[in-house]
Amino acid sequence: MHTGNSVTNGLHSPDPAQCPLQAGGEAVIFLHWMEGSLNPEESALLERHAAACPSCHSVLQGHQAVRSALDDWQPEEVSPDFTRKLYAAIAQERRLPWWKRALAWAAPVPARAALPLAASCLLLLGAILFQSPFSPGFKAKQPVIVERVDVEQADRSLDDLNLLRELHEELKLEGATAGNL
């Protein structure tokens, strides 16, 4: 809880310049007032200031209303079989094998959240094993050989093709001439 003594600085006068709402950082005094951690003198100073300052008066009144409203909210009593159920759960846990107890201790993840994760992990593991060099169906990738084709080589090939075409034409002409004779 708050134990400082300087929280009420500036509250001696209702001057707005020294009002907790106007002075930066001092508004936390309302929190201390609400939790009752101001000493009686500080509390009286704040209340005296609020009596003359409409803004602070409204804030104090509001906080008082919140405090009283929250006081009204009383929860239900704990079920009478709470303890019995807890000890039953403890006894049940003691009967579990050590690895299940370790799992529960480590991270009690809800099954519905853990199943998809486990399935994904299995799939990933399967994929890794399938591609592993130790798996029976694994085929090592053959190195890909990329032939380099340079311009001169292409020119020479084209020349050769032209030469072959010309030779072929000449042979055809010769054949025709021989046939005519």
Next chain:
Amino acid sequence: MASVAMPEWDAELMLRVREGDEASFSLLLERHRRPVVHFLFRMVQNQAVAEELAQEVFLRVYRSRETYEPTAKFTTWLFRIATHLALNWIRDNRNERLQTSLDGEVLEGAVRQVSDNAPSIEQHLLRDARLAEIRSAIEALPAKQRAAVLMHKYEELDYAQIAQILECSESAVKSLLFRAYETLRLKLARFAR
């Protein structure tokens, strides 16, 4: 709150549990069962869920008995577990809660909380409406602000403890609390009239 009054005693009890003294665990359970269930109820606003989560809190305390070291106050550790579980539950059930709110259902327990001092039907209805408004204002707070307000207001934990539980600085806790109380003040403004 009794559980805050004797922190060393709690740690001593827990150390005895570590040594295998089951009776000390019963004592710890007896001392902290109500505050933990009530805190969780105010966090999740469902009694059955609150008790289920509280069971898990104490089960975790029991599981941790062998490794327990009294490095922090026992209540800080206990509420850290409880807060962690509650925040997770709120995160996982956010959509469900939103749907419930949209359906306009009356929050569970609102009617049963009214103390029977033989008030008139009208007073009953007014009180129910007021409680529903308070619960709704608390529920509308961001989960961390809600946890901070509940620990501050009902469990009377100090800033340092709340900071340790929420894993933030003390000034961040003051800021969380200030914003939360401001929101509540504005939402519940008409109660001041």
